[in-house]
Every structure is written in structure tokens, then in C-alpha cells.
Amino acid sequence: MHRTLVVGHRNPDNDSIMSAIAYAWLKNATSADSSVYEAVRLGPLPHETRWVLERYGIEKPRVIAHVYRRVCDAMTKEVVSVREDATLLEAGRIMRDRNLRALVVTDAAGCYCGLISTRMLAELFISELDTDRPRHETLAQAVGGFLDKGALVLEPEALLKDVTESVLAASLREAIVLDEDGVCVGVLTRTDIARPPRRKVILVDHNESAQAVPGIDDAAVVEILDHHRIGDVQTTLPIRFLNMPVGATATIVALEYQSHPHAGLPAPMAACLLAAIMTDTVLLKSPTATDTDRAVAQWLGDALGVDALAFGIELFGSRDAASPPTVEAITGADAKEFELGEHRVLIAQYETVSLARVLEHEATLTAHMEKVRVERGYEFVLLMVTDVVAEGSQVIVAGRPSIVERALGISLHSGSVWMPGILSRKKQVLPRVLEQV
Ligand SMILES: [Mn+2]
Secondary structure, three states: OOEEEEEOOOOOOHHHHHHHHHHHHHHHHHOOOOOEEEEEEOOOOOHHHHHHHHHOOOOOOEEOOOOOOEHHHHOEOOOOEEEOOOEHHHHHHHHHHHOOOEEEEEOOOOOEEEEEEHHHHHHHHHHOOOOOOOHHHHHOOEHHHHOEOOOEEEOOOOEHHHHHHHHHHOOOOOEEEEOOOOOEEEEEOHHHHHOOOOOEEEEEOOOOHHHOOOOHHHOEEEEEEEOOOOOOOOOOOOOEEEEOOOOOHHHHHHHHHHOOHHHOOOHHHHHHHHHHHHHHOOOOOOOOOOHHHHHHHHHHHHHHOOOHHHHHHHHHHHHHHOOOOOHHHHHHOOEEEEEEOOEEEEEEEEEEOOHHHHHOOHHHHHHHHHHHHHHHOOOEEEEEEEEOOOOEEEEEEEEOOHHHHHHHOOOOOOOOEEEEOOOOHHHHHHHHHHOOO
16 A cells, blocks of 8 residues: 655645645545555645634644655565574574565564574585584574674665665665664665655645655656646656646635545535635635636535635634734745746745734844845745735835836835735736746
8 A cells, every 4th residue: 555645835825735635535535546645744834724624623734854765665564574582493494485585583572683594594504514513403593693783774764865875885685674663664675776666746736846845856746736837847657737727726626526526525625625715815806716716615615504705704814813923924834936037036925814913023024034035045035915805915025126126017115015906926926027037
């Protein structure tokens, strides 16, 4: 049984996490293959996400750091072992019957002590060729006295690319994988690292490698569900790639639920999807919101027995109840990196129902954005603080403002600028910035 990870973008927003949760649930309910689908995330839970998960008793997805292939992904997990007080005869019989060249030897507590190998047995017999010692006497000795302790020892979470060279160079064919208690959980041979399986990943809410989980090039992307421009994620095989110009990835996931009616729609999943549509479309007011989003939101609201809009307003309210919003929450929660010619830029968006309260911290925000810009070498860091009630965004820029000024037709000389009607990074800000290249 293997595991397929369902993951949104870095600095995850509500849509990224909720779409992953709801799509993983649907895949587990409908998929004919033997895979288990697990929603994971690449960063902290946004406040509104936490609010929905706690309210509906949904498990928080695990945070993962990367999808590089690890030792535990490639190792042979069925470890055949004997205790150190077993006889050479017992060990030899197991090796013969199981067609093995070596056995893991453990102490009474089950911890790894060393290996006993056919080679070791052969050497023992050869050394005794010219003696009169009866063979049964030799074979009655305990394996503990003949251990090979020279095997390479690895940790299960170590990256395969980091250990490959030492495995190939090791004198013993088997490398031993030990957990933190010293118990052998696998054996890694040269054959195992010749063609290690890639980790399987489904991307939701993004398809650009700069926004994807580290190690994406080492993994197999098996599906993509997204509502952003087509980026640069590459695959070796044809895959299912659902890209639709709708307001939220959650809308696409909800349409998948509609095409699998037998799977059902549990209330917690309806809540995840409705919450994601409401935050991503700014209460369906964003120019990215389509009639499809409106129809799907209505369908989800009916399933949940709530008014979709009232649910959305309560959701945004829960975000602002976290007082005061931290600088990291505002600049980091939904920040995305883009390539702009040879430059890299960061564009973040924070939606609120109380703009004034966020702008009280404007000086701190700008200072933090400048720090992030310098540390990571961005041309500029742009923050849209979007007021979902007043329906517009305050645009704050750290770094070279001229590109932003030209793109958006604004002047940033006096600091930040209020832009009425600007609600969507994807549709109203990003294309205009990208056109400047
Ligand atoms: Mn989205």
C-alpha cells in the first residue's frame, strides 16, 4: 500500500489547505487503486482554516518539509532477523529457506547488533577445512560470536540522494536502517537504490514549481487541480490536469464531488469547501468569482444548512478576532513568489474586515517586508491588504516601487496607496505586473 500526498502551495492559504483535505477525502472514498491519499501542508494554518477545522472536528493536516525520496521510501521493509543467541545452524537454515545472503541479528530487546552472512559462514568452514572438528559442533555455536558489524547504518528519513554514494562505496551489500530506538526497520541494498520509486503527489491550487513543495522534481506529480495560470511543473507521464478559470480550487473539488454523487458529501467537507470558496473569492465579490462559484457555494450552503454569505462573513470575522494580527500572519500567510524576467518578486495578500486595524501596524509591516526582501533577494515585496467590506486593497510595497507604479498606474511616493475595486491578485495585479517584463 502506498501513499499519495495531496498538497497545496507554500505559504498556504485557506483554499490550498481546504482543497487538499476535501480532495484527499474524495479520492479515498472513490479511488479504485490501493493508495491512501493524505492531505498535507507546507506551512502554518491560516486563522480561518483553524476555525473551520476545530468547529467541524477535522484533523489538521501534517506539515511536510519536502518530497525528496528518502531511505524509507526505497528500503526493503520486510526484515528477516534472528536473535544473537540463535545457532549458526538455525541462521543457515533461514538463509537457505528464504534465499537470503544475510540476516539481521538482534539482542534480547530487539535492537540491531550486526549481520550474519553466507559469506561469514563460508569463511568459517574454509578456516576449519583441515581440522577434525565435527560440523555439528561448529554449527551449534551462537551467531552472536560471528557478527559482521561493519554495515553502513542509515536513518529512515535521510534523503536518498545524500546516501547513494556511500551505499555504492560500502563493502557490505546491505545498508541497515535503524529507527531512533536502534531497531532495524529496513535494509537498503544497491538494487533498491538503482530505481527507487518516486513519491506520488497531487498538487492543488498551484502548478508553478517556485510555489511547490521542495523536491517536486524528484517526485511524481500524478494530478493537478488548479485555477491559476499554467506554470512550469513538468511530468514524465500524461496526468489528469484540471485547470478552470473559477474563483477557487475548492470549486473544482466541489464539482468533482458532484460527479461522484455516490461518495456523499459529509458536512465537514462541505464546510471546508464553502470556507475556501468564500475566502478565495472574497465573499464572491472578487472579479475572479464566476457563476459556477456562486452555484457551487449555494449547493454547499444548502448541504450544510447555512446561508453561504453569512457563513463567509462569520469566517472573515473569525480571522480578525485573532488580535492583533501579527506581521508574519499578514505578510507571510498568503505570499507567492513569481519570476519576473531575471528578477524574483513576492506578492502577498491579506483579506480583512477591518483595514484600519491592520494599517495601524503599517510601519512595522513595511519594515518586515523590507527585511524579507533583502534576506531572500526579491526585487520587491508587494502586499495587498484587501478590505472585503469596502471592496478594495491598500497596496504596500517594499523595494523598487517603479515596476509596481507603472503596472498599476499608481504613485507610491507617499507610502501605500488605496486602490478601490482591486480584490484579486491573480486577475487584477499579477497580469499587469507580469506585462512589465
Ligand atoms: Mn486558490
